[in-house]
Amino acid sequence: MATIIKEITIDAPAGAVWDAVADFGAVHRRFAPGFVTNVELVPGARMVTFGDGTVAKELFLGVDHETRRLAYSVRTERFEHHNADFQVDDLGGGRCTLTWTADVLPDEVAPFVADMMRQGLAVAKETLGRVPA
Numbered sequence: 001m002a003t004i005i006k007e008i009t010i011d012a013p014a015g016a017v018w019d020a021v022a023d024f025g026a027v028h029r030r031f032a033p034g035f036v037t038n039v040e041l042v043p044g045a046r047m048v049t050f051g052d053g054t055v056a057k058e059l060f061l062g063v064d065h066e067t068r069r070l071a072y073s074v075r076t077e078r079f080e081h082h083n084a085d086f087q088v089d090d091l092g093g094g095r096c097t098l099t100w101t102a103d104v105l106p107d108e109v110a111p112f113v114a115d116m117m118r119q120g121l122a123v124a125k126e127t128l129g130r131v132p133a
Helices: 016-020 027-031 109-126
Strands: 002-010 036-042 045-050 055-064 069-075 082-090 094-104
Touching: 002 109, 016 027, 016 082, 016 094, 016 109, 027 045, 027 109, 055 082, 055 109
Parallel strands: none
Antiparallel strands: 002 094, 036 045, 045 055, 055 069, 069 082, 082 094
16 A cells, blocks of 8 residues: 655644635635635535546545544545545644645555645645635
C-alpha cells in the first residue's frame, strides 16, 4: 500500500483553517474552489466534482474537532483501497500547517493521487491564506 503525505504552511489561524476543512459539504467554496467545482451531500458521503469533470464519492469516516482531524475514503473503481485524512496544527502567530495523508491501493495509482493532492493543496493554500485572522 502506498502512503502519500503532503504538508503546507498557511498564513492563517489554525481555527479558521480548521473551520473550512471541517465543512465537509463546502470544499468547492471554502477549501479548493475551481479545483473542486461542486459538492453534493448524500447520506454519509459527498459526491465531489473536480475541475476536470471527474466525479468521486467520498465517504465521511469521522471528525475530531479537538485534534482538528477529518477522515474520509474515496470509492471509485480505480481504487482497491483509499483512506485519507486532513489535520490542522497550530504554529502560533496566526499560522498553521495542513497535512493531507492518503493510503491507496493499488500502488500504481499513487502518482495520480499525489498529483491531485498537490494541485488541491496549492489552491487551498491560496484560498485559506486569505482567511481573516
